[in-house]
Amino acid sequence: MKKIILISLFAIVVAAYFLFDIGQYFSLEFIKSQQESFNTYYQQHTFLSLVFYFVVYVIVTGASLPGAAILTLLGGAIFGLFTGVILISFASTIGASLAFLVSRFVLRDAIQKRFSDKLNVINKGIEKEGAFYLFALRLVPAFPFFVINLVMGLTNIKLKTFYWVSQLGMLAGTIVFVNAGAQLAQLDSLAGILSPGIIFSFVLLAVLPFIGRAIVNRINSHRILKKYPKPDHFDTNLLVLGAGAAGLVSAYIAAAVKAKVTLIEKHKMGGDCLNTGCVPSKAIIRSAKLLSQIAHSQKYGIASASAKFKFSDIMARVHDVISKVEPHDSIERYTKLGVDVINAEARLVSPYAVEVDGKTITARNIVLGTGASPFVPPIEGIENVDYYTSDNLWQMSEKPKTMLILGGGPIGCELTQAFNRLGIKVTQIEMAPRILLREDSEVSELIQNRFIKEGVALKLGHKAKQFIKRKKKDILIAEFEGSDVEIAFDSLVVAVGRSANTSGYGLEELGVNLTDRGTIEVNEYLQTNIPTIYACGDVTGPYQFTHTAAHQAWYAAVNSLFGVFKRFKVDYRVIPWTTFCDPEVARVGLNEIEAKEQGVAYEVTNYGLDDLDRAIADSETLGFVKVLTVPGKDKILGVTIVGDHAGDLIAEYVLAMKYGLGLNKILGTIHIYPTMAEANKYAAGNWKRAHAPEKLLQWVAKFHRWRLG
Numbered sequence: 001m002k003k004i005i006l007i008s009l010f011a012i013v014v015a016a017y018f019l020f021d022i023g024q025y026f027s028l029e030f031i032k033s034q035q036e037s038f039n040t041y042y043q044q045h046t047f048l049s050l051v052f053y054f055v056v057y058v059i060v061t062g063a064s065l066p067g068a069a070i071l072t073l074l075g076g077a078i079f080g081l082f083t084g085v086i087l088i089s090f091a092s093t094i095g096a097s098l099a100f101l102v103s104r105f106v107l108r109d110a111i112q113k114r115f116s117d118k119l120n121v122i123n124k125g126i127e128k129e130g131a132f133y134l135f136a137l138r139l140v141p142a143f144p145f146f147v148i149n150l151v152m153g154l155t156n157i158k159l160k161t162f163y164w165v166s167q168l169g170m171l172a173g174t175i176v177f178v179n180a181g182a183q184l185a186q187l188d189s190l191a192g193i194l195s196p197g198i199i200f201s202f203v204l205l206a207v208l209p210f211i212g213r214a215i216v217n218r219i220n221s222h223r224i225l226k227k228y229p230k231p232d233h234f235d236t237n238l239l240v241l242g243a244g245a246a247g248l249v250s251a252y253i254a255a256a257v258k259a260k261v262t263l264i265e266k267h268k269m270g271g272d273c274l275n276t277g278c279v280p281s282k283a284i285i286r287s288a289k290l291l292s293q294i295a296h297s298q299k300y301g302i303a304s305a306s307a308k309f310k311f312s313d314i315m316a317r318v319h320d321v322i323s324k325v326e327p328h329d330s331i332e333r334y335t336k337l338g339v340d341v342i343n344a345e346a347r348l349v350s351p352y353a354v355e356v357d358g359k360t361i362t363a364r365n366i367v368l369g370t371g372a373s374p375f376v377p378p379i380e381g382i383e384n385v386d387y388y389t390s391d392n393l394w395q396m397s398e399k400p401k402t403m404l405i406l407g408g409g410p411i412g413c414e415l416t417q418a419f420n421r422l423g424i425k426v427t428q429i430e431m432a433p434r435i436l437l438r439e440d441s442e443v444s445e446l447i448q449n450r451f452i453k454e455g456v457a458l459k460l461g462h463k464a465k466q467f468i469k470r471k472k473k474d475i476l477i478a479e480f481e482g483s484d485v486e487i488a489f490d491s492l493v494v495a496v497g498r499s500a501n502t503s504g505y506g507l508e509e510l511g512v513n514l515t516d517r518g519t520i521e522v523n524e525y526l527q528t529n530i531p532t533i534y535a536c537g538d539v540t541g542p543y544q545f546t547h548t549a550a551h552q553a554w555y556a557a558v559n560s561l562f563g564v565f566k567r568f569k570v571d572y573r574v575i576p577w578t579t580f581c582d583p584e585v586a587r588v589g590l591n592e593i594e595a596k597e598q599g600v601a602y603e604v605t606n607y608g609l610d611d612l613d614r615a616i617a618d619s620e621t622l623g624f625v626k627v628l629t630v631p632g633k634d635k636i637l638g639v640t641i642v643g644d645h646a647g648d649l650i651a652e653y654v655l656a657m658k659y660g661l662g663l664n665k666i667l668g669t670i671h672i673y674p675t676m677a678e679a680n681k682y683a684a685g686n687w688k689r690a691h692a693p694e695k696l697l698q699w700v701a702k703f704h705r706w707r708l709g
C-alpha cells in the first residue's frame with residue numbers, strides 16, 4: 001500500500017511537471033524576467049519565500065526533475081551567498097535523500113534496468129572504498145546529480161551515511177553555484193558580464209570538477225599513505241622493478257626527461273621477450289620455416305632439396321640471436337643512458353621504498369614492470385612429468401621424438417608448428433573446439449588445416465585430465481566427447497597462458513589491489529591503489545605483448561613523474577598483435593566475434609591473397625585480408641590479415657585506424673608493385689566497388705553511350 005501511495009505521488013509530481021510545462025519556470029529567461037518581483041516578494045514575505053523555495057527545491061530534486069541547477073542560481077540571486085548556501089545545502093541533501101529512498105524502495109527494477117552500467121561501476125566503488133567513494137562522486141561530477149541519488153539507493157549504503165556524505169560532498173559545488181547566481185543577480189547591463197566578480201564566479205564553475213578531483217586525490221593519497229613515514233629526501237625520482245619491455249621503456253623515458261631513475265632486475269636484462277619469449281621463438285620459427293620451404297621445394301620448381309641439420313645447432317642459433325639482440329637491453333646501454341641499474345631482487349617495503357641487497361632505496365614513485373610467468377594448470381600427475389614451459393624450453397638440446405603441446409593459443413600454435421617443422425612429431429591439445437579462439441572461426445580453420453597438412457596431430461575438444469607413467473612412458477589421459485583417450489609423449493610443453501607475477505615482493509604486505517584476473521589493478525593512468533606506485537606490462541595487462549608493455553610504460557613513467565601537473569589516460573583504442581605461425585595471423589581492432597559481442601554493427605570486406613601477384617610469385621597464396629567497417633561509412637572498425645608477413649602488412653591499417661583514415665585513403669595511396677602490401681589496397685578496392693553509386697554509374701554509362709554518337 002505504502003509503495004502504491006509513493007509511486008502515485010511520484011507519478012503525480014512528474015506528470016504535473018510535464019503537463020503544466022513547469023519546466024519553463026526553471027529557465028534562465030523566466031527567472032531573469034521575474035527577478036524584480038521575486039526580490040520584492042522576498043523583502044515583504046521573507047519567511048514564506050524561504051519555506052516555499054525550500055519545498056520546491058526538495059520536490060524537484062526528490063522527484064529527479066530537471067531544473068536544480070537553475071533553482072540554485074535563483075537561490076543565489078534572491079537570498080545571496082550566505083542564506084542561499086545554507087538553504088540549498090539542506091534542501092538539496094534532503095531532496096537527494098528522498099530520491100535515494102524512492103529508488104531504494106519503489107523504483108528498484110526500473111532503475112536497475114535503466115542505469116545498470118552505472119550501478120555496476122558505483123557498486124564496485126562503494127564495495128572497495130565505502131563512503132569515500134560517494135564523497136568523491138559528489139565532489140567530482142562524473143555522473144549527473146540525480147543519477148547518483150537513484151543509483152546509490154540500490155547499493156547497501158546506509159541512509160545516514162548517504163545524507164551526511166552528500167551534504168559535505170555537495171557543499172563546494174553549492175557554494176560555487178550560489179555565488180554564480182548572486183553575481184548574476186547584480187548584472188544590470190551587458191557590460192557587467194565582464195566584471196571581475198562574474199568572471200571569477202564563472203572560472204570557479206569551470207574549474208570546480210578539477211578542484212574536486214584534486215581534493216579527492218589528495219584525501220585519497222593521504223588516507224593510504226599516512227601509515228608510512230614519507231622520507232625527507234628521496235634517493236631517486238623513479239624506481240623501476242623489472243627490466244623487461246615495460247621496465248626498460250619506463251626507465252628510458254625517465255632518464256630521457258632527466259629524472260634520476262633506478263632500474264632493478266633480479267634475473268636477465270630484457271625480461272621474457274628477449275630471453276624466453278619473442279626473440280627465441282621468432283628465431284626458431286625462422287629456422288623451421290626454412291626447413292619447411294626446403295621440404296616443399298617442388299613448389300618453387302626445385303624437384304628435390306634436402307637439409308642436414310642438428311637440433312642442437314638450431315638451438316645454438318636461437319641463443320646466438322638472443323646474444324646479438326642483448327646489447328639493446330644491456331646494463332651498459334642503460335647506464336650510458338643515465339639509468340642506475342641494479343642486478344638483484346627488489347622487495348617493496350613501503351610506498352616510497354624497496355629493499356635490495358640488504359639496502360633500502362627510496363623513491364618518490366615506483367613503477368612495477370615485473371611481468372608474468374607461464375601458468376601451469378593443476379592437472380593430476382603433472383608434477384611427475386619433466387615438462388617444459390617457455391621459461392626453460394630454450395635449454396632443450398636434444399630433439400625429442402614426440403612432443404605434446406598443451407594449449408591452442410598464440411604461443412602454443414607458434415611452438416607447435418615450429419617444432420613439428422623441425423622433425424618432432426607434435427601433438428597439440430586444445431580443450432576448445434578450435435585453436436586461436438580469440439580470432440574469427442575462418443582464421444582458426446585455415447591455420448588448423450595448415451597444421452594438419454604439415455603433419456601435426458591436432459586434438460581439439462580434448463580436456464587434459466591426468467598424467468600417468470606406464471612402462472616408464474609418459475601418457476596424458478584426456479577427455480574427448482565423454483570418453484578418455486590416451487596420448488603418449490616424450491616431452492611435454494605447457495603453453496596454456498601466463499599469470500602475472502604478483503607475489504613474493506611485497507605487494508600483499510602493502511595491500512596493492514589485484515583484479516579478478518590476478519593482475520595488478522590500475523586506474524586509467526596506470527596508477528595502483530597505492531598512489532605512489534604505478535604498473536605496466538604483463539603484470540597488469542590487459543594485453544600481454546611487448547609493444548603494449550612499451551606503450552603502457554610511457555604512461556606509467558610520465559604520469560608518475562609529472563602527474564602533479566598533468567596526467568594522461570592510457571590509450572587502448574588501436575592495439576595490434578600477431579601470432580607468428582605460418583601464415584601469420586595479424587589483427588587490429590574488432591573482429592566479427594568481438595563486434596557481435598559488443599553489439600557493434602559492421603560490414604565485412606574480404607580480399608584473398610590467391611589473387612595477389614606477389615603472393616602468386618612467392619607461392620604464398622594462403623590467406624586473406626578481412627576488413628570490418630561501419631555499415632555505409634568509410635570507417636574502419638578492425639582488420640584481420642592472415643598471410644605471409646601479415647604482421648608487417650597490418651601496420652598500414654594500424655596507422656589508418658589511429659589517425660582516423662578510411663579505406664578511400666588507402667585506395668588513393670600508391671603501393672609498390674609487386675608487393676604483399678598491395679593486398680591492403682585491393683581490399684580497399686573491394687570495399688569501394690561494393691559501395692559504388694550504382695544509380696549514378698547507370699547515368700554515366702548513358703552519358704558515354706551518348707558520346708559515342
Ligand SMILES: Cc1cc2nc3c(=O)[nH]c(=O)nc-3n(C[C@H](O)[C@H](O)[C@H](O)COP(=O)(O)OP(=O)(O)OC[C@H]3O[C@@H](n4cnc5c(N)ncnc54)[C@H](O)[C@@H]3O)c2cc1C
Nearest residue numbers: 242244245246266271272273277346371537538544545546
Ligand atoms: C614464447 C613467447 C613468445 C612471445 N612472443 C611475443 C611476440 O612475438 N610479440 C609480443 O609482442 N609479445 C610476445 N610475447 C609476450 C612478451 O614476451 C611479453 O608481453 C613481454 O615480455 C612483457 O614484458 P614485461 O616487461 O611486462 O614483463 P617481462 O618481460 O616478463 O619482464 C619482467 C621482469 O621483471 C623481473 N622481476 C620480477 N620481479 C622482480 C623483482 N621483485 N625484482 C626485480 N626484478 C623483478 C623479471 O625477472 C623480468 O625480467 C611472447 C611471450 C612468450 C612467452
